[in-house]
Amino acid sequence: DAGVTQSPTHLIKTRGQQVTLRCSPKSGHDTVSWYQQALGQGPQFIFQYYEEEERQRGNFPDRFSGHQFPNYSSELNVNALLLGDSALYLCASSLGHGSSYNSPLHFGNGTRLTVT
Amino acid sequence: AQSVTQLDSQVPVFEEAPVELRCNYSSSVSVYLFWYVQYPNQGLQLLLKYLSGSTLVESINGFEAEFNKSQTSFHLRKPSVHISDTAEYFCAVSDDRNTDKLIFGTGTRLQVFP
Numbered sequence: 001d002a003g004v005t006q007s008p009t010h011l012i013k014t015r016g017q018q019v020t021l022r023c024s025p026k027s028g029h030d031t032v033s034w035y036q037q038a039l040g041q042g043p044q045f046i047f048q049y050y051e052e053e054e055r056q057r058g059n060f061p062d063r064f065s066g067h068q069f070p071n072y073s074s075e076l077n078v079n080a081l082l083l084g085d086s087a088l089y090l091c092a093s094s095l096g097h098g099s100s101y102n103s104p105l106h107f108g109n110g111t112r113l114t115v116t
Numbered sequence: 117a118q119s120v121t122q123l124d125s126q127v128p129v130f131e132e133a134p135v136e137l138r139c140n141y142s143s144s145v146s147v148y149l150f151w152y153v154q155y156p157n158q159g160l161q162l163l164l165k166y167l168s169g170s171t172l173v174e175s176i177n178g179f180e181a182e183f184n185k186s187q188t189s190f191h192l193r194k195p196s197v198h199i200s201d202t203a204e205y206f207c208a209v210s211d212d213r214n215t216d217k218l219i220f221g222t223g224t225r226l227q228v229f230p
Contacts, residue, residue, distance in 0.1 A: 031216060033216045033217070040223075041222055042120075042208075042220030042221050043160070043206070044220070045217045045219075048217065056216070056217055058217065090159055104162045105160075105162065107152075109158050109159045110159055
């Protein structure tokens with residue numbers, strides 16, 4: 001039973017560039033959430049996708065955007081990268097929109113993004 | 117807005133000693149509380165959760181946490197730790213059962229020494 005998989009594992013980008021991170025949810029899950037974990041901090045919620053639509057968004061600028069595909073996989077896009085975007089980006093999946101009450105979040109191992 | 121405070125950034129203990137990792141949250145009418153563990157170079161794994169009912173919740177590997185509404189706390193405890201418990205522990209809260217948006221604390225690094 002494959003868990004949440006994320007690619008790539010590491011990425012180095014230059015300030016001003018754009019980046020795309022990818023996530024495949026755990027088998028049977030249909031909801032994907034993205035979190036940003038800066039060094040020494042707890043994860044911060046970016047947004048959540050369900051039925052190919054953004055359902056909820058955290059306090060992140062429009063430079064952060066996403067997409068969910070019919071197979072439930074998801075992408076996180078960040079434009080005009082800033083040094084402060086350097087972080088571990090975590091993808092989490094669950095079954096059913098807003099279901100952490102009944103279906104716990106399953107996290108991937110993350111993508112480490114470094115912006116130079 | 118909901119917030120979570122983990123009072124200790126690091127907790128060093130010797131193997132087989134008891135440990136308590138502290139977590140406090142801002143008050144809310146209803147709240148759902150979680151503890152996640154993060155081993156090096158891995159994602160977060162759910163350790164235990166409080167949704168309703170009994171205020172004492174347990175995990176399969178010997179951890180327990182008690183929901184204390186009057187003190188707005190959800191401290192994590194284990195009576196005897198192992199080397200393998202060395203990890204980062206995050207407390208998280210949600211005040212909406214219809215969301216996957218969790219508010220995380222800044223984490224507590226548990227270091228178990230032989």
